[in-house]
Amino acid sequence: MHENPYRPIKAQIEKVITETPTIKTFVLRPGEPMSFLSGQFMQVGVPGMGECPFTPSSDPKKTATIEFSVMKAGAVTARLHEMKAGEVLGLRGPYGKPYPIKDYHGKDVYVVGGGVGLAPLRAFLLALRHELDHLNKIEVRFGARTPSDISYQTQIEDWKKWKNTNIVMTVDAGAPGWKGNVGLVTTILKDGDVDIKNSVAVVCGPPIMMKFVTKRLLDMGFAGKDIYLSMEKNMSCGIGKCFHCSLGSYFVCKDGPVFTWEQIKDIPDPW
Amino acid sequence: MTEHHISSANFGRFLEKLLDVSRLIAPVEEFGKPHFKEISARDIPDVRLAGYRTVESLKTYFYPLIEKVSRYFGEDESARGEGFIILGARGCDLEGLEVLDKVFSEGDFQDPFYVANRDKVTVISADCTDCADTCFCTLVKGQPYPVKLFDLNLSPQKDGYVVEVGTPKGQALIDSNKGLFSKVPKAFLDDKENNRRRLGDLLMEKNRDFKTRLDLSETHKRNLENTAWKQLTKDCVECSNCNYICPTCSCFLLLDQEADKQSERYKVWDACLKSGYAKVAGGANPRGELFMRLQNRYHCKFDYSFDRLGRFTCVGCGRCCLDGCAGRIDMRRVFVELEKKVPLTAKLK
Numbered sequence: 001m002h003e004n005p006y007r008p009i010k011a012q013i014e015k016v017i018t019e020t021p022t023i024k025t026f027v028l029r030p031g032e033p034m035s036f037l038s039g040q041f042m043q044v045g046v047p048g049m050g051e052c053p054f055t056p057s058s059d060p061k062k063t064a065t066i067e068f069s070v071m072k073a074g075a076v077t078a079r080l081h082e083m084k085a086g087e088v089l090g091l092r093g094p095y096g097k098p099y100p101i102k103d104y105h106g107k108d109v110y111v112v113g114g115g116v117g118l119a120p121l122r123a124f125l126l127a128l129r130h131e132l133d134h135l136n137k138i139e140v141r142f143g144a145r146t147p148s149d150i151s152y153q154t155q156i157e158d159w160k161k162w163k164n165t166n167i168v169m170t171v172d173a174g175a176p177g178w179k180g181n182v183g184l185v186t187t188i189l190k191d192g193d194v195d196i197k198n199s200v201a202v203v204c205g206p207p208i209m210m211k212f213v214t215k216r217l218l219d220m221g222f223a224g225k226d227i228y229l230s231m232e233k234n235m236s237c238g239i240g241k242c243f244h245c246s247l248g249s250y251f252v253c254k255d256g257p258v259f260t261w262e263q264i265k266d267i268p269d270p271w
Numbered sequence: 272m273t274e275h276h277i278s279s280a281n282f283g284r285f286l287e288k289l290l291d292v293s294r295l296i297a298p299v300e301e302f303g304k305p306h307f308k309e310i311s312a313r314d315i316p317d318v319r320l321a322g323y324r325t326v327e328s329l330k331t332y333f334y335p336l337i338e339k340v341s342r343y344f345g346e347d348e349s350a351r352g353e354g355f356i357i358l359g360a361r362g363c364d365l366e367g368l369e370v371l372d373k374v375f376s377e378g379d380f381q382d383p384f385y386v387a388n389r390d391k392v393t394v395i396s397a398d399c400t401d402c403a404d405t406c407f408c409t410l411v412k413g414q415p416y417p418v419k420l421f422d423l424n425l426s427p428q429k430d431g432y433v434v435e436v437g438t439p440k441g442q443a444l445i446d447s448n449k450g451l452f453s454k455v456p457k458a459f460l461d462d463k464e465n466n467r468r469r470l471g472d473l474l475m476e477k478n479r480d481f482k483t484r485l486d487l488s489e490t491h492k493r494n495l496e497n498t499a500w501k502q503l504t505k506d507c508v509e510c511s512n513c514n515y516i517c518p519t520c521s522c523f524l525l526l527d528q529e530a531d532k533q534s535e536r537y538k539v540w541d542a543c544l545k546s547g548y549a550k551v552a553g554g555a556n557p558r559g560e561l562f563m564r565l566q567n568r569y570h571c572k573f574d575y576s577f578d579r580l581g582r583f584t585c586v587g588c589g590r591c592c593l594d595g596c597a598g599r600i601d602m603r604r605v606f607v608e609l610e611k612k613v614p615l616t617a618k619l620k
Contacts (some may be wrong), residue, residue, distance in 0.1 A: 006340040047343040047534035050527045073552035207555045239380035243522040249578035
């Protein structure tokens, strides 16, 4: 018999970290060996409630535990947010294609995130950390709704100390004590941030943010093949059978979730 | 290609023999139309192999409406599959089966539940001898007789059938019932070809008003961004019957629920016409409007299907046209209107 691709693997919640009022990070210890590459996603299942697709937010090189940072958005994630250390979840995956990080060697990497999009980008940045000697530089531009909606605040301070790494943040609405930028993330994408002709942009965030960031990157002179987008679709099976995540001829679950703009630019309103 | 003949009297005996060793699903007329039904020996006289495809498609027998596929931990569901014989599948049914095979049995992952069901089924197909008003297999590169995936195929004659062997499994059925079959007279083979030609002509005549100049795939590619879709799909009411009745629509959702204090996982048919089908947790919906969803269904069958599976995934059975559609949309009418609306400046992919 073929292996059952719908079988969830038991994973215990080892720790729950509250990142923001709406985002929690769940540290999971899978009962069977599981690993992923940055960009791939997994199906996280709440027993009896259902599964949701998430890209892990932890360092892909650390496999004993896998972390997911989850925003409370629907019924399953609301239940997940009530769960505590010691409870169990189901895991399937990893699915999809990872970021081709080796192709980024010798280039500037322009990382643009919005909201909970920082979760997959954390895994991406932690993967890049192992490649710092091969990269020209990393420029991170990140936007959140308010200062309290920024995840990983203490870790971000550590990332700023990495070699050739620069991080700029913005919020849609400021708050007392916030000294950073106020405005949408597109307002902090400045000409000259990176050497456009020798750069890749890696974008992750809500669909509407990705749409406008892509437009801005194209205006800045980025080629479609150098813009890597992590597409958010309603993946159910994860293996290209259920058709839910259809994007033109692609299935986001197996052909993505990372696509270049070149791949999807002819699909009407791919967001 | 090996062919045999079986008389009508012997055919009844053949079905009795088959019922001794297997469950048998066959087309039986109910309310004036053919329906697939599991039959017993007393139903044999009611089996109708003349005519055209059944009201419902074959997919339910390989891919049930709801199927338990796993559970949260503990002993896993095993894919056993149920063995049975399907009698009277048509050319379009088998084209549909080929699509399901490509979706579920090919690629990096296989669906073990479909594969188990599929492996245990024997297919005895049959040529059409008539067509429904909505049949259009010949518009989508099909034909009113089976050319693939059958173990045995039956071509109806005045007395009995010409039986073509498709697989060793089919040959074994002949071998174990040798006395019932005889050599085919040449005239019967001519009758078989004549019937096939006659049906082809009949389909051409019935679909005369729906013939298009462009290949359907090209028509769809050229209209990808055409606002005409809003008008073409205005009668759709989102009932999704087209999805459910289609032999190749295979979308499903993995549904988790509590049962007997255990969390179980089911694979349940889903429908791309439903508003929440592609909606993501944050609330964004890539196909928020109904016309976008119906357009996507057409592209799925006539455009994207080539990149994904190398073929049309509409088999022209016509089940979703008129009778099968609450809005009485005729897919063939959409093809014609779409071709008229091909923008001269439309870019080809």
